[in-house]
Amino acid sequence: MTSSPAPAADTTTPSPELRQLADSLGVATEFWDYTGHHRIVSAATIRAVLGALGVPAGDEGQVRAALADVELAPWRAVLPPSVVVREGRTHELAVHVPDGAGVAVVVELETGGTLELEQRDAWVPPREVDGVLVGRATFVLPADLPVGWHELEARVDGGRARRSPLAVTPDRLPDPGVATSRGWGLMAQLYSVRSARSWGIGDLSDLAELTSFSGDLGADFLLINPLHAAEPSGRMTPSPYLPVTRRFVNPIYIRPEEVREAAYLTGPQRALVEWAAEEVRGTNATNQPIDRDAAWSAKRQALEVIFSAGRSRSRQRALDRFRAEEGQGLEDFALWCALHEKYASTGWPQELQDIRSPFVARARRELAERVDFYVWLQWVADEQLAHAQQVAVESGMGLGVMHDLAVGVHPGGADSWIDRDAFAQGIGVGAPPDMYNQQGQNWSQPPWRPDALARTAYAPLREMARTVLRHAGAVRVDHILGLFRLWWIPDGMGAGEGTYVRYDHEAMVGVLLLEAARAGAAVIGEDLGTVEPWVRDYLEERGVLGTSVLWFEKDAAGQPLQPDAYRRLVLATVDTHDLPPVAGYLAEEHVDLRERLGLLTEPVEHVRAEARTERQRMVDRLREHGLVGENPTERELVEALHAYVVRTPAVLVGVSLTDAVGERRAQNQPGTDTEYPNWKLPLADGAEQVVMVEDLPGSARLLSLVAALRAALGDDDRLA
Template sequence: MTEIPASPDAPSEDLRRLAEVHGVSTEFWDFTGNHRLVTAATIRAVLAALGVPAATDAQVAASLADAELTPWRSPLPPSLVVRAGREHEVPVHVPDGAAVTLVVELEDGDTRPLTRRDHDLEPRDVDAVRTERAEFVLPADLPLGWHELVAEIDGVGAVRAPLAVTPDRLGEPRLATGRGWGLMAQLYSVRSARSWGVGDLGDLAELTGFFGELGADFLLVNPLHAAEPTGHMTPSPYLPVSRRFVNPLYIRPEDIPEVAYLPGPQRALVEWAAEEVRPANATNDPIDRDASWEAKRRALEVVYAAGRSRSRQHFLERFRAEEGQGLEDFALWCALRERYDGEEWPAELTDARSPFVARARRELADRVDFYVWLQWVADEQLARAQKVAKRSGMGLGVMHDLAVGVHPDGSDAWSLREVFAHGIGVGAPPDMYNQQGQNWHQPPWRPDALARTAYAPLRDMVRTVLRHAGAVRVDHILGLFRLWWIPAGMGAEDGTYVRYDHEAMVGVMLLEAARAGAVVIGEDLGTVEPWVRDYLGERGVLGTSVLWFEKDDRGQPLQPEAYRRLVLATVDTHDLPPVAGYLAEEHVDLRDRLGLLTEPVAKVRLAARTERERMVARLREHGLVGADPTERELVEALHAYVVRTPALLAGVSLTDAVGERRAQNQPGTDTEYPNWKLPLADGAEQVVLVEDLPGNARLLSLVAAVRAALGDDDRLQH
């Protein structure tokens, strides 16, 4: 490990102190083990995005003084997130000598008075007011839930602050055999003969039913987050306009109950719309989301206009009330996006709380109702898919994927504007697979704003996503600890880490998961400090192990027994080619063609070949392959190897099961590669439909190999 020399733009000591106070890293270790210092320009830009003046030395000094006094200026913290089963201290700042009491109002209506604790902290002057800190004790026996602290202060009155009591640890999933396995699929790519050119929630229900019959415990799907309702739809499911709500592209129109009662002419309109895009199901062309959504939207307009029965309308209204203001704002954003399709919005509409937006809400009431209805329909179809999953025997059922961020011009960024940092993109520093770093161009949440809102954006998002699911995979879960912030105009390598209150962030997520009875899996790949993985394991959050990335300190494949137990273990990821393509070094060929390599292709190819040979040797060592294994034998052996680890969950990519060779996504590209557009196909690039899966010999053979390795093949149904 070496020290990278400081830049001429090195920060002053005061600027470094100010950065650390606000959770902005001034140094870090890169993936090569080198110690790097962050430039002053990056630090000042990040602090500005946090609302901290730091452009001059005088501003830095003033901001340091302000940061020291900020906690003393409010009677109570903006919010408090604590663990159940432990005592916690609550500071209350009051005028010196003022009487104060503190109680907890529980969410069930009960009230618990808190005991004051003596301490030796001296009062101090805060904005010309002599202020003291009183400390109270939260008892260890408070129930899980969202409660409220209420301080009664003489001369001030009642002051309130949200209190979340979260699980100390999330329980492990209860699976019939103790360990579980499941499939992983990009839902948009898995189409049936009844799809509208893109996989949908009807297909999801069919998949969960079939895989449940095969003994699978879960089906992990790509993020189903909302995308643009008009214009070009962003293909990446990891760049949504909202992480809380669902992309109505995934709705199966014919599965809406009202369709059965449509008059002949209206029913014909729905059928004609489907006929326009259904032929695409049989082609291997890139998926055209825009064409599919245009056809679906016309059909959905017809169904919506037909109305609903009294009881169905009641269910819609109840859903609307449960999802609250967040749903109303999302639907309004969709209606505004529709009104100004392709045009820049008027400046007065950029503030979601302005009177101009309130007027637009009234003017667009019917379109808002339509977009609310779409979310209700999607919610019903998601509920059906989860119900089918559980009835088929799945231990968990649907496992959702939660993207790390949102589109900078999307609904979340608009309706929750005050929570996001502006002029910043989230990404990742250079690593061995993306040596130029990555900028995902997603605005990050501000840590201070999350605390001020009692983590409501996180709470509401997780609660909605887990309405009909047994698990959630959190993409880049390190984002609950720190994120790589890249100031606008700078390269991905010029960013720095900004820390979050991980104790609060993880706690809020676990509270919502516990209420939903769901499992949380964190994608903890990349450069991760060991304590982070230990912490997540202690909280009951499963990690992620990918076979190709699990190596010992000599670069050899990790032995099965050396894997962690509390993980979802897989052979590959959606950012790599499926096993067949990876073994053929297609990830090297592709990056070479696209100019993404920062080292000579011969060197990269040699590294890939060495990696393959070491892995095959490890498989032979464990008796999983012979001297000259076929591609299919290697695929099955690699999955059997993963199952031999102590991992609690094992995942099998559907692309591996059918012999696909192409990656769904190539990091570092946009239009250069058809990212997130490839339909499910076999090794000969012949389309594989949902109806083909029960008779797919390769899939059934791989499933049998996985179940045999688990010792659970006796219940396999064909």
């Protein structure tokens, strides 16, 4: 994610009609910036955003016509495109039919059976719509509708029946299922945690070992970076937060030897697999940046050998079942992978840009064998993920694997090709200027269109959530505010020239909770930064945990927040992957790095003085609570900071594996691309010596931190 330079701002003030149109479509025309100043969004930005929503607004005539269309849109459809409601509450449903026509509405329940809805006496004046007088009938969705995906059917006199999806979502998720009233867990960048048998990058077999180890320590969860798929050929994007799809898994995380068919390879086939492993296995113990391209090249060679060896009848049947369950979405993703593999070096022909074209249909037939291979990779990854979660549960973890869900996808990726109509074209998602990135940020990710989501009954969100949660006890949603609003930046404009676009958060959160409830999983929302209080209240009401990071939790005077002032329904941690681990942060690594990379917007002396003040205030707070004495060591400070977080009421507490082993380097430096090895650093200790999976059980520093954490939790439980 890189900062975008801001060109001269367009000061054109939007007209009242343009503002009205934008407001009616959820496009913000004003906002408060991080300095507390009120900002008016330029007319140019508003017009560009409306255009990306399919609403022409180039002149005032188009604006007036669009306003009329927006007003009449609900009256032009018998039923809304989709309906999302909460369980346990009655809801009104507006149905539009020719004036005077009779209509009946039934719900076809997901579990079978039907329920006829009661019509409420609520007269609304009819309206003329496209030359036809249209009336509105109001029906009642009862409070006892079961949670699930149902179907509405409106039967209109003299006309064909109209149908619309109906989702009844949980009113609230239960608190996370941990052994006691509170739980703790480890947090790791899976790619960075390697074992002697890894292929140059941490993988799903390493994940199983990590969950087993974590469970033995008494942890309830293991939060890992997003495992979303990246490019299958050519250069692989290092950032797990810029995937080609958020639904499917990056096969780079597969351990080839753990594929069941690998055990039955012939001698020559097994040799090919071992030779491929030898190409990259020697890098496991080095502290050089992780080379994803080399690791994937070696793994792909081995996996192709295993795939070609075939499967037994029962194994093929299991693969066929998986393929049928994942449906067209998996087929289309596998086709995109095959096409990317074929055209990565030359560029895609224009006729293959549209998935609906006959040229794509022909390519699907021609590349059928490669499509089969990429489908098989997802099945294998799914099996290894299932094993890791099974190991986690068997080791006693309350939640097990906690997946991370990125905020968006690569603009040239699979999702934006498969579901092109679901994404706003000519728009990048980012963030407005803030105190850490004063030019704003453009993450170069296309946003979902709110109207397209409603038209498809939130299928992109639903399918993604279902797949990610298949083998998980929890999911962390990066930038969960994206379910409420996103900062849209029109192409060619600076990051500071964007505006917010609102989403139907009741529907978006509801659909996510419905899939989480079905999976028995908890949901944690990354709600850092400037967040309106009502949003946090709303998420808490729905049972979605927030996020608290110790370094960011301060009172109005800039002092560290007292433990009892923290929220309860949060995952509380000391730091994040965008900051150096505690050891590095205390040593001002974040200041040194930003100075070295030219990212500071203020004199380094001033920034360093602020960092030292922050550190001293934190040490003073720790001393106030009796957690450190005079002149504490680095290890004592790390343990005291985690003990401080335990003193908060947070229901979940996270410990970064980098903190546990003494690492000092940040995994990611926002505002950079190639200037820093983002998302490539292997796990190492304070002396930059690689720490492998096999080393963790004997790590004195890790065991000491865990002991301090568990002692603090025990003290806290006794106090309670």
